[in-house]
Amino acid sequence: MDTEQFRQVRRFNRVVTERIGVLSDNYLGSGRPLGEARLLFEIGRGGANVRDLRARLSLDSGYLSRLLRSLERQGLATSQRAADDARVRRVALTPKGRKEWSLLDRRSQDLAISLLAPLGDRQRERLLAAMEEVERLMRASSVxxxxxxxxxxxxxxxxxxxxxxxxxxxxxxxxxxxxxxxxxxxxxxxxxxxxxxxxxxxxxxxxxxxxxxxxxxxxxxxxxxxxxxxxxxxxxxxxxxxxxxxxxxxxxxxxxxxxxxxxxxxxxxxxxxxxxxxxxxxxxxxxxxxxxxxxxxxxxxxxxxxxxx
Missing domain, CATH: 3.40.630.30 (Gcn5-related N-acetyltransferase (GNAT))
Structure with missing residues (x-):
């Protein structure tokens, strides 16, 4: 790999992070940073096991614990040992958390519309195809x-x-x-x-x-x-x-x-x-x-x- 390849990756990262609004502590107007908002969304309406969240989001145990404690303090989530396996800790959203999840879902949809709406049909198709390819290759690079x-x-x-x-x-x-x-x-x-x-x-x-x-x-x-x-x-x-x-x-x-x-x-x-x-x-x-x-x-x-x- 040459220097220009590294520069392209860094340029891409800067454009994307700025355009989707992850640089502030108010992601999608939620009043919280991206890390908390993403964790809330990944817990989802059905809940999730902590170890699955850690693997899915590639977070170390300490940082994930801090994020979970923050959501619990805000009354958005609760955690307890799984009924069928005491070694597994399971997280679920509270009614307040589910309401917040729905709000994040709507605002995420609005953000997607704001990215696509200014483009013509041909540009939109090219952007979506490029996104699909980037997603596939990014996942491949994480194997x-x-x-x-x-x-x-x-x-x-x-x-x-x-x-x-x-x-x-x-x-x-x-x-x-x-x-x-x-x-x-x-x-x-x-x-x-x-x-x-x-x-x-x-x-x-x-x-x-x-x-x-x-x-x-x-x-x-x-x-x-x-x-x-x-x-x-x-x-x-x-x-x-x-x-x-x-x-x-x-x-x-x-x-x-x-x-x-x-x-x-x-x-x-x-x-x-x-x-x-x-x-x-x-x-x-x-x-x-x-x-x-x-x-x-x-x-x-x-x-x-x-x-x-």
Whole structure:
């Protein structure tokens, strides 16, 4: 990234924050700053769990607690332990809070109208299309990819969803016991690694690397939740796994896939994976791929296209 890219981001931030009125302590005429107003809106008429609010708004526990105490002092919200789980704290709006929520909702609608009304039809379409694209890319940039315990709750959730999708998409269904192994014990260093992609604190994808021989590894468990597809998460997972493969001293990566997984085959092809003869007896595989020369990509003067910061 060059200096002009950073400057463009900063210019965009300045224009947007000024235009939507978040620089004062009176957001939408509510008499409170944006942080409080947004939290009030996110609690919503149905209430919300504190941990969900923290993840959704990317707030640390201390700051979120201060905001919640402020809303409670104003008589807008109350909090208590969830009836079904004492570990979970739940927040609900009071009648006064629900009235304030409705007022914020109306004023937010008015703000949206004020942004669109001065524009011609063509300009309005361009602005809305640009907003949709910015929203999609901003969400994509907030996805975090990290190593995880393959036996953790998030990892199990991803793998179970992955198996369920294969069961639906494969012509003959899918039984993981008949497939080539990728047990949790095979996906922890130095035998391998398991990665989880999270969006708003929730797991939305996974990928694994399994060391299978001297300088040889295998890509396993590549999956992205349908709700998060189109954000480039699969690409980032693959790049991250390749980076870890190099760190493990591997020079060759292999993988197999089913003919029904067109998106996966396209992903591997555009990342330099060449189709090869079968290297295993996986009954669900119709295509086998291999990528060589991973270590050369980290040599002096070469460009590694690994995990993006």
């Amino acid at each position: 975090a990819i990290e190593a995880a315990d393959p036996g953790s709750a998030d990892a199990r959730l991803c793998v179970e969803a992955y198996f369920h999708e294969l069961e639906e998409r494969f012509e003959t269904g899918f039984d993981p016991a008949r497939s080539t192994s990728a047990d949790p014990g095979e996906l922890v260093p130095p035998a391998g690694i398991f990665l989880v992609a999270r969006l708003d604190g929730q797991p939305v994808g996974c990928g694994a690397l399994k060391v299978t021989g001297r300088r040889v590894g295998e890509i396993k468990r590549m999956w992205v939740a349908p709700s998060a597809r189109g954000m480039g998460i699969a690409q980032r997972l693959l790049e991250a796994l390749e980076k870890h493969a190099v760190e493990f001293g591997l020079d060759v990566l292999q993988l197999d896939t089913n003919r029904s997984l067109d998106e996966a085959r396209a992903l591997y092809a555009r990342n330099g994976y060449a189709e090869i003869p079968p290297y295993n007896t996986n009954p669900y595989a119709h295509h086998w791929y291999e990528k060589r020369g991973l270590r050369r990509r980290t040599s002096p003067g070469s460009k590694w296209v690994g995990m993006r910061p």
